[in-house]
Amino acid sequence: MLEDVIITQLLQTPEQKWTGPKLAALAGVSRNAIWKAIENLRQKGYTIDSSPQSGYRLTQLPTQIExxxxxxxxxxxxxxxxxxxxxxxxxxxxxxxxxxxxxxxxxxxxxxxxxxxxxxxxxxxxxxxxxxxxxxxxxxxxxxxxxxxxxxxxxxxxxxxxxxxxxxxxxxxxxxxxxxxxxxxxxxxxxxxxxxxxxxxxxxxxxxxxxxxxxxxxxxxxxxxxxxxxxxxxxxxxxxxxxxxxxxxxxxxxxxxxxxxxxxxxxxHLLGLNQTVHYQINQHQDQGTIRGISNDGELLIEKRNGTIEKIFNERIHFGSEQFAK
Missing domain, CATH: 3.30.930.10 (Bira Bifunctional Protein; Domain 2)
Known part of the structure; x- marks a missing residue:
């Protein structure tokens, strides 16, 4: 796509100015097509300086997704x-x-x-x-x-x-x-x-x-x-x-x-480490204390009797409310 070609050149050579004829020759299109593409890029958030003698230079990038x-x-x-x-x-x-x-x-x-x-x-x-x-x-x-x-x-x-x-x-x-x-x-x-x-x-x-x-x-x-x-x-x-x-x-x-x-x-970055939490697994309500993550990515929950349960089940749900204070 023409706009991709122009942006690639302007980004790879930020200090260089590209004339319309030079960009047109590179892309194999007319100078008018280059001018239209430059205007489209400006509408998409690019700041592109230009002068008739020296050509185009990219001076500012779009901050929104482009x-x-x-x-x-x-x-x-x-x-x-x-x-x-x-x-x-x-x-x-x-x-x-x-x-x-x-x-x-x-x-x-x-x-x-x-x-x-x-x-x-x-x-x-x-x-x-x-x-x-x-x-x-x-x-x-x-x-x-x-x-x-x-x-x-x-x-x-x-x-x-x-x-x-x-x-x-x-x-x-x-x-x-x-x-x-x-x-x-x-x-x-x-x-x-x-x-x-x-x-x-x-x-x-x-x-x-x-x-x-x-x-x-x-x-x-x-x-x-x-x-x-x-x-x-x-x-x-x-x-x-x-x-x-x-x-x-x-x-x-x-x-x-x-x-x-x-x-x-x-x-x-694990949230709730050593915190007692309530959760639902396969429609069953339970609670325990978060103790970490196993080497297989399982959540380690200490139950009331001191045993460690390893959880790696897509049907488990922890209510966010207990972490939002």
């Missing part, structure tokens, strides 16, 4: 990037696209109309500054029992990437929620596309919804929901760079899945 810049930042990965202003669910769309696209996919939306979390629960996806992302990969597993590791590694990758942007510690509520200042600020939903006949997973879809900034005061989730950056985004935050860092970290863990390096981050 497909051309994001693709440039991720050009070392085997990804096709799709962006949407609004969609029902990025996970749903990833699964729809996966039926005839076997390569890796990254889908990003600013709003979801049918966002959901684990166990089919609603996930509010219309925050002023929300970021809703799904990454479709071919699982790097030797058997189906290893699929849940993708939820752990996604939570660890997102936490590890976000932490330097924040003043205080980010926490992971087992197994798939992130908390900041005792409020839920992100949710993760990992789903698989299974070949039932072969009993193999053809793809895994890693979904993540980030509450970057906005107001939950009129939300039905106001008692537990929060944002990472308050009501407004910091001027210094570039969402493209943030997301590219997250995706690169996920790929790093994905390629070394069975090394389980992500468990160190997960343990360090």
């Amino acid at each position: 497909a051309h810049y994001l693709k440039y930042l991720l050009n070392d990965l085997p990804l096709t990037v799709h962006t949407y202003p609004s969609i029902d669910s990025t996970n749903n769309e990833a699964k729809r696209l996966a039926t005839d696209q076997t390569h890796d996919l990254l889908l990003i939306a600013s709003q979801q109309t049918a966002g959901r979390g684990r166990l089919g629960r609603d996930f509010q996806s219309d925050l002023t500054h929300g970021l809703y992302v799904s990454l479709k990969l071919t699982p790097n597993i030797s058997d189906m029992t290893q699929l849940p590791f993708y939820t752990l590694l996604t939570a660890a990758a997102v936490t590890e990437t976000l932490q330097p942007y924040l003043e205080d510690k980010l926490s992971i509520k087992w197994i798939n929620d992130l908390f900041y200042h005792q409020r839920k600020v992100a949710g993760i939903l990992c789903e698989s596309i299974v070949n039932m006949e072969a009993q193999t997973a053809d793809a895994v879809v890693l979904g993540c919804g980030l509450n970057l900034a906005g107001d939950f005061s009129h939300s039905t989730h106001q008692e537990v929901a929060g944002t990472l950056f308050g009501e407004t985004l910091p001027d210094s935050l570039n969402q493209n760079q943030l997301l590219a860092q997250i995706i690169h970290k996920i790929y790093d863990y994905h390629h070394h899945l069975l090394d389980k390096g992500y468990l160190e981050t997960y343990r360090h």
Whole structure:
């Protein structure tokens, strides 16, 4: 695409100015096509200085998600990037696209109309500054029992990437929620596309919804929901760079899945360590004290009789209210 060619050249040579004829020759198009593409890029948030004598130079990047810049930042990965202003669910769309696209996919939306979390629960996806992302990969597993590791590694990758942007510690509520200042600020939903006949997973879809900034005061989730950056985004935050860092970290863990390096981050940020909690598992209410994470990613719960129960069940649910104070 012409705009991709222009952005690549301007980003790779930030101090160089490119004339219209030079860009036209490089792309094999007319000077008028270059002018139109430059104007389109300006509408997408790029500041591009120009003069008739010296040409074009990129002086400021878009801070909101912009497909051309994001693709440039991720050009070392085997990804096709799709962006949407609004969609029902990025996970749903990833699964729809996966039926005839076997390569890796990254889908990003600013709003979801049918966002959901684990166990089919609603996930509010219309925050002023929300970021809703799904990454479709071919699982790097030797058997189906290893699929849940993708939820752990996604939570660890997102936490590890976000932490330097924040003043205080980010926490992971087992197994798939992130908390900041005792409020839920992100949710993760990992789903698989299974070949039932072969009993193999053809793809895994890693979904993540980030509450970057906005107001939950009129939300039905106001008692537990929060944002990472308050009501407004910091001027210094570039969402493209943030997301590219997250995706690169996920790929790093994905390629070394069975090394389980992500468990160190997960343990360090585990919410509720040594806290007595109530939870529901297979419709049964229970309680215990969180003691940590096993080397296989299981949650360790100490029961009243002193025994340790290892939990690694997708049907378990911890109410967020007991962590939101």
